[in-house]
Amino acid sequence: MPGKRSRVFSRGFKLDALSRMEAGENVSRLARELGVRRKLLYEWRDAWRAGGEDALRPPGRPRKGVAVVGARGGGASKGSPAPSGPEAELAAARRRIAELERKVGQQALEADFFRQALQRVETLRRPSDRPGGTASTPSSRRGRGGKAD
Numbered sequence: 813m814p815g816k817r818s819r820v821f822s823r824g825f826k827l828d829a830l831s832r833m834e835a836g837e838n839v840s841r842l843a844r845e846l847g848v849r850r851k852l853l854y855e856w857r858d859a860w861r862a863g864g865e866d867a868l869r870p871p872g873r874p875r876k877g878v879a880v881v882g883a884r885g886g887g888a889s890k891g892s893p894a895p896s897g898p899e900a901e902l903a904a905a906r907r908r909i910a911e912l913e914r915k916v917g918q919q920a921l922e923a924d925f926f927r928q929a930l931q932r933v934e935t936l937r938r939p940s941d942r943p944g945g946t947a948s949t950p951s952s953r954r955g956r957g958g959k960a961d
Contacts, residue, residue: 821848826856826868833857834917836924861918864910 825846832842833853843850859867
């Protein structure tokens with residue numbers, strides 16, 4: 813469709829959405845609240861896991877005066893040595909922080925997944941554990957010692 817452009821979201825907006833997603837908020841509800849497709853939230857999450865905050869940069873050319881951290885060939889000529897000193901340490905620290913944040917986020921997702929799986933298993937088991945509850949299978953009723961339905 814000519815004239816129809818997709819919305820561009822800032823990196824901060826995406827990071828806020830991802831932090832809420834990582835905290836365990838319902839993704840469908842979050843997508844409705846933010847006015848984005850649920851699929852887009854998952855795409856942002858996958859990009860963030862693969863490349864950190866830099867992967868959430870909006871498409872296109874960066875604005876003037878905005879340095880892209882971690883860009884290849886950051887202005888140094890081919891013959892000059894790799895940057896050293898405080899700037900290099902800061903860049904390395906930022907990369908490490910991004911890596912650790914990704915790991916923490918992934919662990920939070922895994923913990924949430926297993927917590928939900930455990931809740932589902934417990935929910936499926938509950939009715940057969942209670943007196944008067946529906947038996948899980950017809951064969952389990954036979955061994956109840958002559959109870960009538």
